[in-house]
Amino acid sequence: MILHINGREIEAADSAGDRHLLDFIRHDLDLTGAKNACGIGVCSACVVLLDGEPVKACVKKVRDAVGHEILTIEGMAGEDGALHPLQQAFIDSGAIQCGFCIPGMVLSAHAFLTKNSSPTRDQIRRAISPNLCRCTGYQQIIDAVETAAPSYSKTTDGLCGSVGSAPSAACQANP
Numbered sequence: 001m002i003l004h005i006n007g008r009e010i011e012a013a014d015s016a017g018d019r020h021l022l023d024f025i026r027h028d029l030d031l032t033g034a035k036n037a038c039g040i041g042v043c044s045a046c047v048v049l050l051d052g053e054p055v056k057a058c059v060k061k062v063r064d065a066v067g068h069e070i071l072t073i074e075g076m077a078g079e080d081g082a083l084h085p086l087q088q089a090f091i092d093s094g095a096i097q098c099g100f101c102i103p104g105m106v107l108s109a110h111a112f113l114t115k116n117s118s119p120t121r122d123q124i125r126r127a128i129s130p131n132l133c134r135c136t137g138y139q140q141i142i143d144a145v146e147t148a149a150p151s152y153s154k155t156t157d158g159l160c161g162s163v164g165s166a167p168s169a170a171c172q173a174n175p
């Protein structure tokens with residue numbers, strides 16, 4: 001069974017098909033950004049993107065990912081390690097407290113901004129509403145998403161990213 005995760009081909013044993021995707025990516029691939037909090041599909045701490053859409057990896061099976069592109073938080077930075085503008089905005093806005101919800105929050109916001117690069121604060125609030133933050137730092141999280149939004153507008157090359165800066169691999173994968 002072949003999976004496509006963060007632009008890489010990953011071979012998984014057929015016997016892994018019935019395991020939860022979250023368990024597989026955390027324990028077999030050491031991609032520990034996605035977190036296991038509720039484990040029952042309620043909190044979105046485990047969100048990864050499947051073909052650009054947020055999915056809760058704690059309730060998805062590995063076999064559900066076959067034939068799709070999976071993006072985890074580890075795939076957001078550029079190949080040179082430079083943070084994605086959205087990740088940088090979370091830091092700059094003071095949006096990270098304990099950090100537990102942040103990978104899922106960033107990926108949900110990334111999926112949203114890819115479709116809407118000039119959202120209202122209310123639209124941002126609704127887009128991230130499935131993602132629960134127990135530190136309740138929602139205002140700064142909304143600030144971060146709002147700050148990063150312009151970096152998702154199309155440049156003249158048809159690529160997303162801040163004008164004048166190289167778009168990250170993740171951004172190019174989700175134009």
Ligand code: FES
Nearest residue numbers: 039042043044058
């Ligand atoms: S850990 Fe998956 S939704 Fe809570």
Ligand code: FES
Nearest residue numbers: 098101133134135
């Ligand atoms: S920053 Fe702690 S749960 Fe959100």
